[in-house]
Structures are given as structure tokens and as C-alpha cells.
Amino acid sequence: MSIIVLGTVALDTVKTPFGKRRELLGGSAAHFSMAARLFTKVNLVAIVGRDFGQKHTSFLRSKGLNLNSLIVDKGKTFRWEGQYQGDLNSALTLNTQLGVLSVFKPRVSEEQRKIENIFLANVDPDIQEHLLAKMYSPKLVGLDSMNYWINTKRKELIKLLKSVDIYVANDQEARALSGETNLIKAAKGLCSLGPRMILIKKGEHGVLFYNKKFTFSLPAYPVEKVIDPTGAGDTFAGGFMGYLACARKISSCAIKKALAYGTVAASFNVEDFGLFRTSKLTRADLERRLAKFKDCFSF
């Protein structure tokens, strides 16, 4: 089953203890796609400016993505500049230039409106709602957001959550939206807002999954040399949703496997800048590391 992802395609300038890279291809939807494409056909819904460059478009197409709904508009591509220090657990945003993102109205083809697996990666909740309203038969809808929207568009976000199956948040966002410090309580609170599954990403500390029937916790795959964590959460979501989109049934076993695939995909993402590592990733790479990861828990 194919998947449609709405989000940003961006040019990222990133500084980490391992160096600085300028105008790397990035953005939530791009990172998500690099992992999800290993499982299923990915339809990208995003906007870029006229400055985006043919090489980036060709690159995304060469990864098998359907770019029919990638709008190229007059204006500049969304740019983000950030910096990581110390343990690389949180980014300091130095600069954000919305560019064409400020006028983004997602467009999808009739064919794409029939897609049942939908991921609303981090953009303005109004844009997320706009796309979701166009879809004919949502079956599995995931949503990611960020503190900025939790603070400025809380009402819109909470309304949108009623139509969502899976809410993906990092620990800070989960605490901010639920008002709870304990993450299991936070997850419970978020569940009561609508989504039947809550996925809390904790960076190097792994992930917590909650639904009314069970709570799962997985550590991150241990990576010694974290070069650039930008997009790790989106890559995680790509692996998770990509696997579930193909699963016959959303059983507890399928969810655990999806969490493991997401974890392993994210571990590749942080090993190099931008999409460098995940764009070269094969399903076989993923399976090999999954087997190693699984070995950590078999006793």
C-alpha cells in the first residue's frame, strides 16, 4: 500500500561538532521519504522555490518518490539553519526563512486522494488539515508537529488530532501538549485527545509507544559517532509508517516491528549529514542492522 507524506522540503545549514554543511537537501518530508521508500511507494506533497535546483529534484526522483505533488513556486525554498552542541540531543535554531512555505496550499491528484496511508509531517496545522480534508479514505493517519505550533496553534492542532490515528512527538512536545511530566501519563493524556496510538521520540534514549492496550519502550540503536541528528525523528517516522503501511494488520507484533524498523532507520540517519546516509540505504542494510538490534534483547 502506497503512502502520502506532507511536509517540508528544505535547504538546511547545519553545524555540529563534526563540521558545518551549507544548504543540504533536507526537511521533514524528505527525511521521512528516505526511510519510507524502503517499504512502499512514497508520494511527496511539499513546496519548493524556483531556486531549488534541478539536481535536487532529480535526486529525489531517482529515489523512486512520486513528485507529482511537489509544487515549484516563485519565491525561495524554505531554509533552516541550526547548530548542535555537546551531546547533540537538541538543536539550536539560528535562522528560519519560510520562503514559499508561507503560501503553501497542498495539491494532490485524484489518484493520490485515494491513498489510505497518510503522514502529516511537521508543518503548520492548517496546512496539515487542508491536505487531510482532501483525502477520500484515510485508513492510517500519522501526524508530527513541533513546539512552535503547540504554542501558537494549539486549538487547531488539538482539533486536527481528533482525525489522526498516530501522534508522533518528541518528549518535550508530549509534555508541553499534555501538561504531564511523566511520559506515560503524557501519552495517556494525548490519547484522550483522539489518536489511538502515541509515539514519543526520546532521541538517543529511544522511543516510547502507547495505546490503550500496551506500552512499549525501545532504546535507540547505539551509535558511537553521531554526526548530525537533523531529521532523525522524521526518518524514524518514515520507517515506522512505511512498515505499517505494508503490514496486513496493525497488531501489537506489527507495531513492535515498525518501532524497530524506525529505530534502525534513524540510527543510519545520524551517521552522516543531511540525507547522505539514508539516501544510500538499502532494505538489506536495514535488515542487517535490525537483526543486530534484535539480538540486544534476545535472552
Add this chain to the structure above:
Amino acid sequence: MSIIVLGTVALDTVKTPFGKRRELLGGSAAHFSMAARLFTKVNLVAIVGRDFGQKHTSFLRSKGLNLNSLIVDKGKTFRWEGQYQGDLNSALTLNTQLGVLSVFKPRVSEEQRKIENIFLANVDPDIQEHLLAKMYSPKLVGLDSMNYWINTKRKELIKLLKSVDIYVANDQEARALSGETNLIKAAKGLCSLGPRMILIKKGEHGVLFYNKKFTFSLPAYPVEKVIDPTGAGDTFAGGFMGYLACARKISSCAIKKALAYGTVAASFNVEDFGLFRTSKLTRADLERRLAKFKDCFSF
């Protein structure tokens, strides 16, 4: 195989968001023992003052501990007062009264000197060294310490680590002693100081195990209502060392199982104040929760 644990037996006054309790029986060796006793005979090496109270001694004896080397000296029992806030991940020490701990010279019987499994829980490295020197045939030696000793007795601690098999530290301590931010790098650095196994406790984020052959990571068992985390790390070590003391071989499988037992034991510890929960714990309770925990990773 029996085990000997050196550490503190204390009277703890603890304030958490769930209330305040005064002069609870606690201390590193007491918490360790409550988990280790579920696997093997535990010999407690510690000191208390004349104010300790017969009821505490009787209580510890009723838990099957060998108290032959629990010194009762003139003076006051070691007291610690601390407070937890917010996510309960770190304690704020409000008051420490060393009492008899300041004159502690561990004594062990001839019989106890033959014990091969030794855990040096958190006390002054000089006291830890003093006990270790008395032991005839150490086979598996674990050591825990704290930032205070890393800062004030670094040289002594580093010397002692050469005679230790397992160094148990929390993430802050591991970073402080190794000078590395990335925890895998920190573990590598600590390994080069002597111990062949490094165990980094990350509180609610679980544990990282490192030796030259493999790196394991386990999440914490998800606990919704953390009442009092005091002693969780010691309880973890008790479960871990207790299991290994009985294992026929320290294989990678035994280590994983020991990590899981430690994790599960610690999850009980945080569910109530002091030793309230772990002192009532049975091996059957532990096994039941271990099965649940294991289920998180079986996919």
C-alpha cells in the same frame, strides 16, 4: 554462589511530589541487598550507629541477609536527606550527616573473605579498596561510585578500577570520569581504565552495557507512577550482580538476562518509598514482570 556487598546502610529523609518520609531505612548496600537476595545469599558489610534501632536490624535479618559484618558503633547512623522534583530524574541533596561512616573500616570473617562475588557499592574509594584487599579470591567484582568521589578522590578511584570487573555508573558520572560526552565513547574510555564491563545507568531511559565484544542497550521498564527513585540504581546493581553470581558462565546471554533482571528490580523500587516495595518482592514477582518486559522486544 553467595555475594558480599559493601556500602552504606542509612536513614533517608526523602521528599518527592508524592510526599515526605523521614528516616527511612535505606543506603546503597541495603537497596542492593533487597534485589540480590532474590538470587543468592547476601553478606552485608556496613556500619550503623547505636541509634540504628533493633527493628531495622531485625528487618534486614528477616530478609535473609547475613549481618555478621554489619558493625554497630558508637555514634550516629549515616543520614541522607534529599528532594526530587519534576520528572524525578535527579535528586537534590539537602543534607548529609556521615556519622559513623566517617570512621568506617570494614571487617569481614575468614569465611566471608572466601566469597568470590563482590560488590563495592557507593562509599569512599579508600573503604572500597580496604575491603577488596581483604578478599582471598575475587572472581566477579563490581563497583559503583558517585560524582563526589570522582571529584575528590579521582586518583584512588582510578587505581581501584584496575582491580574491578564491572564499573557501574550513571550517565553523569560516566561522562565526568571519562571526559567524553557520547556514552559509548565514555564507556570505551572507562573500559581502558581496567574494568572489562561498563554499565551506564540512565534512570528512566534505561541502561547501556559495554564490553569489548558488544554494546547492549535496554530501556527502563515503563512505570507510570514513580513515587521515589532513591536507590533505583543500587537495586538495579543488586538484580544484575545477583543474577550473574549464580550464572554458570558470564556469557553475552547471561549479561543480557542480568541487565533485564536489574531493570525489572529497579522498576519495583521506584513504585514506593525506600525499601517498602522491594522488601516485599518475591522472585515470582520479578519473573512475572520480566516476562512482560521481554514481551516488549519480541517481534
